[in-house]
Amino acid sequence: MIPRPPAVPPGHPSRVPPGGDLPGRRKMQHFAAAALYTALVLLALWIVRDFIPAVAWACVIAISLWPAFRKLERQPVLNGRTTVIATLLTVVIAIVLVLPIGIGIAQAAAEAHDVTLWLRNVEQNGISMPDFITHLPFGSEQVMNWWNMNLGQPLKASPAMKGLHGNAVVTFGRHFGVRAAHALMLFGFTLVTLFVIFQAGPSLSGALLKGMRRAFGTDSAQLAERMAAAVRGTVSGLVVVGIGEGVLLGVAYAMTGVPHAALLGLITAVAAMLPFCAPVVFCGAGLWLFIEGGTAAAIGLVVFGFVLVFVAEHFVRPVLIGNSTRLPFLLVLFGILGGAETFGLLGIFIGPALMTVLMVLWTDFVR
Template sequence: MSSNHPLLSPMRDTRKAQRIAWLVLNVVLIGLALWVIRDFIGPVVWAAVVTIALWPLLLRISGPQHEPRKASAIALLLTIAVGLFVVVPVVVVFAQTVSEMHDLAAWFKDAIANGIPVPAFLPKLPFGSQVADWWSANLARPLIGSPAMEQLHGTATVVTVGRHVGFLALRGIVHLGFMLLVLFVLLRTGPQLADQSVRAVRRLFGMAGARLAVRMAAAVRGTVTGLVVVGFGEGALIGIAYVLAGLPHAAALSLLTAIAAMLPFCAPIVFCVAALWLFSHGSATGAFAVLATGAVVVFVAEHFVRPVMIGNTARLPFLLVLFGILGGAQTFGLVGLFIGPALMTALAVVWRDSAQ
């Protein structure tokens, strides 16, 4: 039958309309599903990131058979390990804070009654005289009646702040539990889900799309490795400076520094506070040593070690890794630390393919 037969044209139009309607239906359904789970998209993405990071370990442990019972046990053990990795540092820091609560309460009571004396080093700093004058007018006097503390008075403010903190803590716990649940399911059904995903990507985008997906997954895996390994390395090196400077609870501070160092340029917040504490207690040499050590370690780690580790895995230039990490964090929040390098990898792959 000729392709110009009058009966074939309406059939082709009907099939084309059906394909368009099917595509629109899929887009609408996916959009509605994402809207329904919009508050839990973050935990799902985090679970996917952790699954990608643990993928080589999962394959090495489970083996080629991937028996259902063995798969469930392995997924459960890995999920518990991830949960402990998140919870234990928080518990350690919280327990350390609680152990110091008696001294902190006594200091706070004395500050309310007598004020907080101006640190001796403050007037020597740049703009220190202005800060010292404000400190004398607001904090060096008894805090009751101090202008800086007037807005904190009243039960309503305390209740509002307490409710807000409690809500954030409860939300964090719920999201963590949901993330661990999704992580268990992903690890449990990992190989089957991976095969289905690869087939779907290959069917939709061809072999080039499948290779791009593999490269993006490698970028996410390399980013996780770079953030965690370099973070613990920064915490260990700066922790040595804490010990030598004589800071109390140096181990807990090192752990807190390592956690902060997993986020780009957040470690300085911790070691600067530690240096400020040393300054206020008359140890200027120790404070300078902590600041100098922290600045050098963070500069080398953030500008060279971490981008090189991630770039070697994702095969990205230095600047693309740096822009991916910082831009991803600015655009998508914490999870953008992993999304950014993956997107930069996709950009680099598309550019190289188009240039060939």
């Protein structure tokens, strides 16, 4: 019988693995795994970088319509038919977004012939001086002389008109076509992503909340819900108020005799979704009325527009956004404007959500 070797104590050097300390090796493995996962995630984001805006827009729309999705899901007729609900909501969003653009394109196509005739007349005869210039309280003679020297004569030989027939128009058309194709592709992928998000339904939201709890703790789910509320409040405050301003100012355009009142009201609604942009549209309409001799109508339209914008921007919109996110008005304003400056149009909705995170972190810090 062969005798067994004596047992080696746990702390003896011969028990140490040849690769070194086992806890140290595990730490190195965790660090290497984290670095590998981070690199893979960054590589994946870099590959899909052109589609990130589409996914972000789809997430914003899905978060905004999530209460409507849940209400439809609870209906007996649609219970369990997630694909039908996803198709219905996606089609509605497509119609709501495409219809105004289609109306604008149709209106522009209808006016293209008149614009072409006007440009030809300007080339041959120049631009006639408006009547209101002769009634200016001061400086009318200087303005008339400048107008006659620069605009009153035939503009066929002017550099601006030559540019309209040169390579500048071709280059502009090419860039515009590329941008339009890119926007159309982005819109298509947004609709596809939106359909997938709605089709996944509650399982997707449950998985996201579970993953956030596992990765960042139990408070992260509450923070995510508040960020979603911030996005919904921002959409309500911007879109709903913008549509309301567009409808009311569209009625004012029609009453004061502004041409194409419906189209101009649609443009005003889109501009009103951006803070303090609606005055650009209705002030332009007021200037047109003033040039045409409707001084009283122009003053009334501008005054009504500024009163409407003041009420919407200082009372209605902060209430809709601030109540849903519990943010002060100043943070709401900074979030919208700063987000728009940093991320473009998408930042209007991202900014208040980030301000909500900042507010939650500050509240937890001062407790």
